[in-house]
Amino acid sequence: MKAILIAGALSLLVTLIGTRFAISVLVKQGYGQLIRDDGPTSHHTKRGTPTMGGLVIIIAVLVGYFAAKLATQTAPSASAMLLLFLFVGLGAIGFLDDFIKVSKQRNLGLRSKAKLVGQTVIGLIFAWLAIMWEDDAGRTPITHAISFTRDFDGWRLPTALLVIWVLVLVAGASNGVNLTDGLDGLATGAAMMVFAAYVVINIWQSGQNCANNPGIKCYEVRDPLDLAVVASALTGACFGFLWWNASPAKIFMGDTGSLSLGGAMAGFALMTRTELLLVIIGGLFVAITMSVILQVGWFKLSGGKRIFRMAPLQHHFELLGWAEITIVVRFWIISGLCVATGLGIFYSEWVTGV
Helix, strand or coil: CHHHHHHHHHHHHHHHHHHHHHHHHHHHHCCECCCCCCCCHHHHHHCCCECCCHHHHHHHHHHHHHHHHHHHCCCCCHHHHHHHHHHHHHHHHHHHHHHHHHHHCCCCCCCHHHHHHHHHHHHHHHHHHHHHCCCCCCCCCCCCEEECCCEEEEEECCHHHHHHHHHHHHHHHHHHHHHHCCCCCHHHHHHHHHHHHHHHHHHHHHHCECCCCCCCCCECCCCHHHHHHHHHHHHHHHHHHHHHHCCCCCCCCHHHHHHHHHHHHHHHHHHCCCCCCHHHHCHHHHHHHHHHHHHHHHHHHHCCCCCCCCCCHHHHHHHCCCCHHHHHHHHHHHHHHHHHHHHHHHHHHHHHCC
């Protein structure tokens, strides 16, 4: 528990102080956000706001986690290292995308195919290591089963299908956060709630882990307490970054932050055996992603008609006349309800044993 508190507090402090320093550096370098001409006109005032702030989040999480390990004199676990690899690897892809945009002063960074290839490569490495990296008890960070609040009995996937499943989760979660990152503080605040939920889930799974507390309701999860340390570092980093990212934002996380945070969510879902529960816990990200899928699909099927005035969903409400801060706060409320519902389902499953 000491490591969890240290990781969260230190990552919070690093982002609070580090983001202010990053703003100054990015402004001097001229690394400002470009605004799409076809987006809401109210966003044109944001042109030039520093971006790539996700770098600070990544640094803060790494500092918070490894400092907590050093302070408690415990070795990093395989699960935590794999999750951090996924987090940093996707952040590197996002950074490349952001850097191309700001250095060449164009809206188009990495092409979608190149970005997908990068996500696939990182996802493949993560999946292979997570499947093969056994501990002394023969447990691996992820299993071949599909899970909700724990693995479904008898639902075991062949290795090839498991890898595809991992890639789908990684791409879906990372792109979902990326689509949500369109209003000041929206994605940061919602992500903070999701990671806070995984702090609770991992602590609970640690206390009820089969290795320490055998029983019919115990959890066969590897390294849950160390995953809670990573989740705490992510929560603290998002909390600190939100201080500067809240409306009116002084800095944006960019794809550097959104892809890395989304990848971390997918990693937690896989390693805590809550893959399908992530659909509920991250319900806001799912809804916003679905709004884009529905908009594009209906546009093609109907020959040019639209369901929403603009997708992703948050921009639809902007065009309806809602103030940006109103949309953000109401979407945070929705995200909080999704997280609370997911945690309630997780706990009730353990209580009832169903």
